[in-house]
Amino acid sequence: MPIVDTDYSAYVNATYLIAMGALAAALAWSALRLMRARRKLDEAENPDSDPSGDADQ
Amino acid sequence: MAVMSFFANPHRFMAASKWPAWGFTALGVALIAFGVWRGLLAPEDHQQDERARMMFVHVPAMWLSLFAYAFMVGASLVSFVWRHAIADVAAKSAAPIGAVFTAIGLMTGSIWGYTTWGTWWEWGDARLVSVLVLFFIYLGYIAVWQAMETPQKAARAASILCLVGAVNLPIIHFSVEWFAVLHQQSTFMTTDDRATAEFKIPMYISALGYLALFGGLTLMNMRAEIMRTRAEMLFQRRQAAD
Numbered sequence: 193m194p195i196v197d198t199d200y201s202a203y204v205n206a207t208y209l210i211a212m213g214a215l216a217a218a219l220a221w222s223a224l225r226l227m228r229a230r231r232k233l234d235e236a237e238n239p240d241s242d243p244s245g246d247a248d249q
Numbered sequence: 250m251a252v253m254s255f256f257a258n259p260h261r262f263m264a265a266s267k268w269p270a271w272g273f274t275a276l277g278v279a280l281i282a283f284g285v286w287r288g289l290l291a292p293e294d295h296q297q298d299e300r301a302r303m304m305f306v307h308v309p310a311m312w313l314s315l316f317a318y319a320f321m322v323g324a325s326l327v328s329f330v331w332r333h334a335i336a337d338v339a340a341k342s343a344a345p346i347g348a349v350f351t352a353i354g355l356m357t358g359s360i361w362g363y364t365t366w367g368t369w370w371e372w373g374d375a376r377l378v379s380v381l382v383l384f385f386i387y388l389g390y391i392a393v394w395q396a397m398e399t400p401q402k403a404a405r406a407a408s409i410l411c412l413v414g415a416v417n418l419p420i421i422h423f424s425v426e427w428f429a430v431l432h433q434q435s436t437f438m439t440t441d442d443r444a445t446a447e448f449k450i451p452m453y454i455s456a457l458g459y460l461a462l463f464g465g466l467t468l469m470n471m472r473a474e475i476m477r478t479r480a481e482m483l484f485q486r487r488q489a490a491d
Contacts, residue, residue, distance in 0.1 A: 204300065
């Protein structure tokens with residue numbers, strides 16, 4: 193007779209970890225994208241404030 | 250219509266969206282954290298035992314994957330008909346977030362399916378396959394924005410793709426009624442809704458959290474997109490002047 197595994201806690205925890213990990217990644221990606229865009233706009237609006245002169249285009 | 254006209258100006262949009270972007274995101278994180286906590290404390294279901302707790306992450310993700318696409322359809326329609334400057338940005342910014350919700354729904358659904366049906370995936374199940382198609386439409390939409398020569402062409406092509414892809418939304422929703430599928434029929438917000446408060450409260454809190462997070466992240470991405478476009482325009486102007 194096959195042994196039926198009825199302990200599903202690992203599966204439940206895995207779904208929560210996947211969901212929270214994906215949402216955290218989406219949040220981090222969006223925040224990073226916003227910060228990079230802000231920096232790029234600052235460089236474009238104030239070109240003299242970038243001493244290295246290697247504005248990321 | 251007046252609100253639509255008001256936000257057609259990117260400067261007004263940027264001024265009005267700064268705090269809502271972070272506010273909705275913070276609200277979303279707080280509600281999701283509360284929903285997860287309540288979800289993990291929810292009692293075992295008489296049929297699904299502890300597996301029922303998976304629905305607090307799976308179901309809101311699926312709801313939001315459909316909502317995000319419906320939002321994109323609305324924005325694409327506005328862009329297509331009225332050439333609204335912000336509508337394109339809204340649809341483009343919502344796409345990656347909607348794709349993430351769909352990916353969460355597919356992965357968590359696959360795990361839940363394995364524990365319930367004994368299989369990670371079933372190609373004969375119309376609900377599973379139509380959601381996978383939705384995920385590919387999201388990826389295709391994102392790819393169209395990257396592939397076209399100019400933003401105007403990309404916006405036009407992406408809007409058409411988005412509007413055509415809308416036919417998949419009713420298929421996803423009604424697939425459990427139209428076809429013989431492994432996936433169960435809708436439980437929440439139906440005339441046959443017998444879920445108790447112990448399940449409904451974490452479910453709706455999580456769903457509200459996902460909705461707020463979607464709003465916050467979409468606004469963040471819209472703001473990033475507008476800033477990046479403006480920066481590129483300024484760089485081009487400076488290069489032309491040099």
